[in-house]
Amino acid sequence: NAGVTQTPKFQVLKTGQSMTLQCAQDMNHEYMSWYRQDPGMGLRLIHYSVGAGITDQGEVPNGYNVSRSTTEDFPLRLLSAAPSQTSVYFCASSLGVGTGDNQPQHFGDGTRLSIL
């Protein structure tokens, strides 16, 4: 059971380039989310999805797009990379939507992204 898989693990981009961070889960979880983690800032929610075809913004959505065409995949797109987007990005998934009791989130190993 792979859990939550993120690719790539590391990436260096130049300012203005675009790229997609991949996230896939094989647990049939409805809820998926993207966080960024900066030193001393904890984890900040970028976008999340409560099911295929449904996405919504988190705390820091600007500069990022998401889509959820399948239950398994939740890619994060950087449209025009900026140095301020240098961070570690984590994807997470959880079982619970509509269960009446929020479920624990399972995190991927992260993508370490540097924007030059």
Add this chain to the structure above:
Amino acid sequence: GQQVMQIPQYQHVQEGEDFTTYCNSSTTLSNIQWYKQRPGGHPVFLIQLVKSGEVKKQKRLTFQFGEAKKNSSLHITATQTTDVGTYFCAKSYSGTYKYIFGTGTRLKVLA
């Protein structure tokens, strides 16, 4: 906004000493989750608290939810070097499945 304050930011303890981190919210929480992140790793779920005044234990870890459901604590008894990492609390926005994480407490255990 719906902020989650977590204190202290850092804590260094001698191995065998106890450790406590606190999570405070200005609004009433429907539930709170705790995570541990080892250096270079990803957050790993520890526990979820739902009921007012709830206390849960996992070996040397004790989690508590305040009576007013506005604060929570994680206490580790007799720390070990394996406890090193950053401990985060996370709360959900009321009525949604969006989770807001605290800034975390980084624990260092000196052998």
